[in-house]
Amino acid sequence: MVGERLTTNGAIVRTADWLGSIKPFNLDYQDDPGDAVVAFRTAILEADAVVVATPEYAAAIPGMLKNALDWVVGTGELYSKPIAVVSAGTTGGEHARNQLVRSLMWQGGHVVASLAVASPLTKSDADGWLTDQATIANLNELADTIEGASQLAPTARRRLIDQVASAAGVEPGHVAPIPGE
Numbered sequence: 001m002v003g004e005r006l007t008t009n010g011a012i013v014r015t016a017d018w019l020g021s022i023k024p025f026n027l028d029y030q031d032d033p034g035d036a037v038v039a040f041r042t043a044i045l046e047a048d049a050v051v052v053a054t055p056e057y058a059a060a061i062p063g064m065l066k067n068a069l070d071w072v073v074g075t076g077e078l079y080s081k082p083i084a085v086v087s088a089g090t091t092g093g094e095h096a097r098n099q100l101v102r103s104l105m106w107q108g109g110h111v112v113a114s115l116a117v118a119s120p121l122t123k124s125d126a127d128g129w130l131t132d133q134a135t136i137a138n139l140n141e142l143a144d145t146i147e148g149a150s151q152l153a154p155t156a157r158r159r160l161i162d163q164v165a166s167a168a169g170v171e172p173g174h175v176a177p178i179p180g181e
Contacts (some may be wrong), residue, residue, distance in 0.1 A: 001130055002051050002086065005143035014043055025070035044077040049084070049146045052104070056089035056096035061103075071105055079108035080169045080176055082149035082157070083163075084142050085115070092116030101168035105161075108176035112152075112160040113145040114167065152165070154181040 003013040009145055021036040023029070044050060072078055085091025085100050093116055097137050101111050117123070123132035130136055149157060157178050165175055 001136065001139045002084070002143045002146075003008060004052070005140050006051075006147055007157050009143075009147060011066070011147060016040065016043065019064050019068045022064075022068050022071060033071060040068055041072055041075060041077050044072065044081065047081070049082040050078070050084065050109070051084045051142075051146055052100060053086040053088075054093070054096055056087055056093035056101060059095040061096045061100050065100075065105075070105045071108070073107055074100045075173050076108070080179060082111050082146060083111045084113040084146040084149075085111055086117065086139070087115075088117040088120045090119060092118035098168040101164060102170050102174075103177065105165060105168075105170050105176075106174050110149070110157060110161050110176065110178065111168075112149045112157060113142045114164045115139065115142050154178045 003015065007013050018036065019040070022040060023034050023036070052065070054065055057063075060066075083104050085097055085104070087097035087100070089096065097114055097116055101114055104111050117135055117139075120130075120135075123130055123135050125131050130139070145160070149160070152160070158181065161175055161178075162172070164170075165172065
């Protein structure tokens with residue numbers, strides 16, 4: 001839904017449905033991580049902004065996503081990049097969302113928007129399409145926020161980042177500087 005909104009507004013949207021092909025993280029392979037890791041890093045680097053949508057499994061982000069993110073720790077692709085996070089789960093995926101926000105911010109990402117979708121199956125039709133108007137409106141707002149985030153004045157971007165960081169329990173010292181701040 002977020003990708004659909006962004007595409008309608010003229011953005012180029014790439015999905016990373018191939019994350020499962022990324023081999024398990026191992027620092028011994030940092031110099032030759034494989035084609036899937038290189039493609040993942042390149043996709044992030046070339047993006048003006050990143051949207052990460054994930055379900056919550058056992059009060060955490062899925063292992064496949066965590067593995068992919070481990071491959072970009074310290075490589076800089078996420079540094080100062082505007083990011084939006086969406087989580088879904090029985091209770092809205094609060095644990096996964098907070099874990100994801102923390103990890104992305106500790107990697108230098110600027111998480112400017114965060115949204116929980118609680119009980120998504122109750123908000124969808126039989127084919128899985130969202131029908132809940134409040135959820136659709138919230139997703140559209142998130143899409144609009146991430147679309148404009150790279151153009152925000154540093155003080156406006158900082159305000160969004162600080163709101164998300166505070167809600168996720170991220171200490172201010174773990175927020176990367178904003179260019180021009």
